[in-house]
Each structure stands twice: as structure tokens, then as C-alpha cells.
Amino acid sequence: MKLDHISKITAILVVAAVDLYGEDRVQTKRIVISIPDRKLVLLDGDRVLKVYDVAVGKASTPTPQGDFRIVNRVQNPTWYGPSVVVPPGKNNPLGTRWMGLSVKGYGIHGTNAPSSIGKAASHGCIRMRQADLEELFGLVEVGMPVELRGERPQILLAVAN
Secondary structure: OHHHHHHHHHHHHHHHHHHHHHHHHHHHEEEEEEOOOOEEEEEEOOEEEEEEEEEEEOOOOOOOOEEEEEEEEEEOOOEEOOOOEEOOOOOOOOOOEEEEEOOOOOEEEOOOOHHHOOOEEEOOOEEEOHHHHHHHHOOOOOOOEEEEEOOOOHHHHOOOO
């Protein structure tokens, strides 16, 4: 009976440790996007894991600035435009992945116009090349912080260009 009690306590401690590890991992990883540099940096603490070229919002539909979070992740999303619905596939302007941000209507996604990467060309979202997007999608989780900066962030000074 005593051994059964110890096993239950051990199991509870293991579950708590796994939960705590998962929370720490989400909280230490973050995305910083430099709007003027058109770069997305994936960080773990202050360590740069990846740097990607992106497209940002054009002057008439700028990318919002501030601190947000990833609120959802969708594989093969459907795009709901003002007058048309585009199912998943090669004509979908979102590409194969969507990572929604905590600012309504904005996210990080792919594109069916890869020549727009590196430019101010979107309606405010962050566009990525398909391969980059799919790699990033596998590295992020719901709840991860996303910083959208209108000025070059310090972290990018060391890795720009």
C-alpha cells in the first residue's frame, strides 16, 4: 500500500515537472520581427535560432506594431477574402500554414506570390517563403510571444544582412 502511494506521488511530480518544462520552453522562445528590415528572428532567450526574410504590410495597410502572441496554428488554411473564399491549395494566398496573432485579423503565413518576400507588400500580415514557413511552424507553439517592431531591434544588429 505504501509503495502504491509513493508511485502516485512520483507520477504527480513527473507530470508537474513536464508541465513546468513546457511552460518555460514556450516562455523563453519568442519571435521578433523587424518591420523596416523585413526580417523575422526566432530566439530562445537571447540566442538566435533562425533568421528569415519576410514581407510586411505596405504603406496603405501597415503591419501593426507591439507585443502579441500566437493564438492559433492552422495547417492548410482556408482564406476568407472580402468577396471570395479560397480553399487550401496553390491559389491560396495564405500558403500552407497560418499562425494567428493576438491582434485580430493578422498572422504569419505563406504566400502564393513568393516575389513579395523582402518587400512591403502585404495587407499587414507577415508573409514567408513556403519552406521557411513550414520550418517555423514546427518550431513554434500557441502562446509564444511575437514582437512586431517598427525600428530595428537590438538583437537584429548582430545578425542583420
